[in-house]
Amino acid sequence: MMLKSLWLRVSFKKIDIKDFICETDFSGNYEQEPVITWIGHATFLIQIGGVNILTDPVLGDAGILYKIFYKRLFKPGISANKLPNIDFVLISHNHMDHMDAESLLSLKNHKNIHFLVPKGNKRWFDKRGFAKTSEYCWWDKEVFSYDSFDDFGNIDKTLSNSQINFSFLPASHWSQRGVFDKNKTLWGSWLIEYKNSEINGFKIFFAGDTAYDQHFKEISQEYPGINIALMPIGPCEPRKFIAHHHVDAKESLIAFSDLNAEHFVPMHWGTFPLGAENFDLPLHRLVNGWSDFYESGLLDGKSLHLPQIGQKVKFSYQKSQVFSYQKSQVKEEVSLEKLTGFSPDRAFDQDSL
Secondary structure: HHHHHHHHOOOOOOOOHHHOEEOOOOOOOOOOOOEEEEEEEEEHHHEEOOEEEEEEOOOOOOOOHHHHHHHOOOOOOOOOHHHHOOOOOEEEOOOOOOOOOHHHHOOOOOOEEEEEEEEEOOOHHOOOOOOOEEEEEEOOOEEEOOEEEEOOEEEEOOOOEEEEEEEEEEEOOOOOOOOOOOOOOOEEEEEEEOOOOOOOEEEEEEEEOOOOOOHHHHHHOOOOOOOOOEOOOOOOOOOHHHOOOOOHHHHHHHHHHHHHEEEEEEOOOOOOOOOOOOHHHHHHHHHHHHHHHHHHHOOOEEEEEOOOOOOOEOOOOOHHHHHOEEEEEEEEOOOOOHHOOOOOHHHHHHHHH
16 A cells, blocks of 8 residues: 555646645634634644634644655645644544644644643653643543633633533544554544533534544434534545545545534545545545535535635534535635536535525
8 A cells, every 4th residue: 555655646647736725824813703724634723712723733744754655745734833822732643644743842832722632642742741731531521611812812701601612522543653552542533612602502523533433423412513524535545444444535424424514624635645546536536425415415404615725714603604615615715627527516506505
């Protein structure tokens, strides 16, 4: 698999980097309504309720082995020195492409930053002098109450009783960081729920790395009404091997249906060439799979989002005003016809959005 990945990399068809990257200009440190920026791979900046959250931060090459064997194809959508102050960092598991030492160390100087990690990983952070680290088992929940801030970092007195809840949830994967520590620490997914005096709850699910399994249905039963699901769609091949650890695009859509979430945002594709496939194969399969599911009626009322690396996607707390794609917006953000040869007219029916 590694050899085939290397061969595909040196024999890549020429691609236009501009089609995949958006230069983001942050006008403020905080956002009240949900804003999600894909930085690359499984790294997202999630801004909600005046809180900045970073998932699985990899802001470089994920260590020397990745630099040699799986060299990053696209630079991070936001560099480490341009990030706003991060309040929380969520780690799904300890693989190098999700828990990168250099990236994590670059975040230590952020004010009051809190690292939330799977059981068994706190020791790694404590050894390196991280001030605030908490570890969790599946189904553990942590509630943080705080003052809500406006776009300029000032306390917003109109939003009282603000709280953000983090739940560490199951995934079907594994962990290993060294030679002798396979499955010595836990792995999983995260649910973020924001509430205040005006909002009953807005839920964002971060799937981490996972194969398809029953945990998606279990999570939906425990946490109904998920608004946004950040879902992995690669690597895809060789399927016989990869299926034990990673969903492909079709399985991710089935998992999304199990979750009964409203908005699908793909991740874990295009950044590192981890599988024996061209880098854009997961995107091809996602777009075509979405079309098939959509035409069968399984995705009624759902929205697919295809952000460029570094592009903000804005949502709304009001369901009737939730940001959803129209055909023109799809073409502005990712030209599906140019990248995949697929016409968005098949996948998106404007009258039904």
